[in-house]
Amino acid sequence: MSELxxxxxxxxxxxxxxxxxxxxxxxxxxxxxxxxxxxxxxxGQARLRARLEQATAGxxxxxxxxxxxxxxxxxxVPKTKPEKRRxxxxxxxxxxx
Numbered sequence: 191m192s193e194l195x196x197x198x199x200x201x202x203x204x205x206x207x208x209x210x211x212x213x214x215x216x217x218x219x220x221x222x223x224x225x226x227x228x229x230x231x232x233x234g235q236a237r238l239r240a241r242l243e244q245a246t247a248g249x250x251x252x253x254x255x256x257x258x259x260x261x262x263x264x265x266x267v268p269k270t271k272p273e274k275r276r277x278x279x280x281x282x283x284x285x286x287x
Contacts, residue, residue, distance in 0.1 A: 198238075198245045200224055209242050217242070 192210040200207040200221040207221040217238045219227040229238050 196242050196246050198241050201227070209238065 192212055195209045195211050195217065197206050198209055199205070200219070202224050203221065205221060205223055207219050209217055209219055211217055217235060218229065219238065221227065229235055
């Protein structure tokens with residue numbers, strides 16, 4: 191049913207936890223001490239994917255003997271806010287014209 195994708199440290203307790211994918215390919219974390227962490231938002235899925243890629247890249251660099259420095263902030267999520275409609279200035283222009 192679920193497919194094991196890799197292992198990462200648990201965000202709460204730090205023990206090694208399994209990352210699995212369900213039938214819809216959504217990732218979730220199974221910690222033996224804390225339980226199951228399901229990240230259902232796109233941001234949560236992206237963060238878990240980045241942690242998994244960082245852990246697998248770190249394991250690959252240890253096996254090859256070349257250690258790459260870990261980035262300080264691995265997930266860069268752009269913060270965008272919707273533009274506000276500026277109705278009040280247009281109302282005041284019409285009233286004074």
